[in-house]
Amino acid sequence: MNNPAVAILIGSDSDLEVVCDALVTLEEFSVSYDVCVLSAHRSPQHTVAYVKTMEKKGVQVFIAAAGGAAHLPGIVAAHTVRPVIGLPILTKALGGVDSLYSIVQMPSGVPVATVGINAAKNAGLLAIQILALSDRNFEAKMRLYKRKLTKGVQEKNAVLQKSGWRKYSNT
Ligand code: RP5
Numbered sequence: 230m231n232n233p234a235v236a237i238l239i240g241s242d243s244d245l246e247v248v249c250d251a252l253v254t255l256e257e258f259s260v261s262y263d264v265c266v267l268s269a270h271r272s273p274q275h276t277v278a279y280v281k282t283m284e285k286k287g288v289q290v291f292i293a294a295a296g297g298a299a300h301l302p303g304i305v306a307a308h309t310v311r312p313v314i315g316l317p318i319l320t321k322a323l324g325g326v327d328s329l330y331s332i333v334q335m336p337s338g339v340p341v342a343t344v345g346i347n348a349a350k351n352a353g354l355l356a357i358q359i360l361a362l363s364d365r366n367f368e369a370k371m372r373l374y375k376r377k378l379t380k381g382v383q384e385k386n387a388v389l390q391k392s393g394w395r396k397y398s399n400t
Pocket of ligand 1: 240243244296
């Protein structure tokens with residue numbers, strides 16, 4: 230893709246199953262994106278080169294997903310002035326807390342907007358909200374999305390009010 234609005238870096242192909250939720254969300258909003266496997270530790274030079282190239286191509290937001298000693302979002306943030314969203318990936322050893330802490334505890338001056346562990350959909354939505362600051366089309370789509378969220382809650386409440394809470398109980 231020539232001029233993506235969002236660039237997504239994933240630390241390994243093993244992260245892709247989780248990250249797919251972000252990609253699907255971007256596609257649902259018709260956001261152009263580029264996605265690459267790049268590692269802060271295993272391919273550091275390629276990672277930095279990619280960030281610089283994508284910034285030159287006009288990328289507005291970066292999403293970086295990584296697990297364990299998850300330094301990828303921080304490395305991206307160190308090399309761009311664009312906002313960076315960090316997506317911590319669930320890990321077998323420590324349940325993703327290692328990823329979360331590695332991403333969220335950035336030094337002063339180099340922020341990474343960190344979403345929840347495996348919260349790929351939220352990473353995609355946050356990227357779209359950033360784009361919506363300067364794009365009325367994305368803003369309108371985001372308002373519609375929010376209205377749908379509200380409608381879903383109202384429908385659930387209607388079912389609860391009609392059938393009573395015992396429908397939800399095993400006892
Ligand atoms: C991190 O190490 C990746 O982001 C991934 O979450 C984790 C494991 O990578 P693989 O060993 O599956 O390649 O860098």
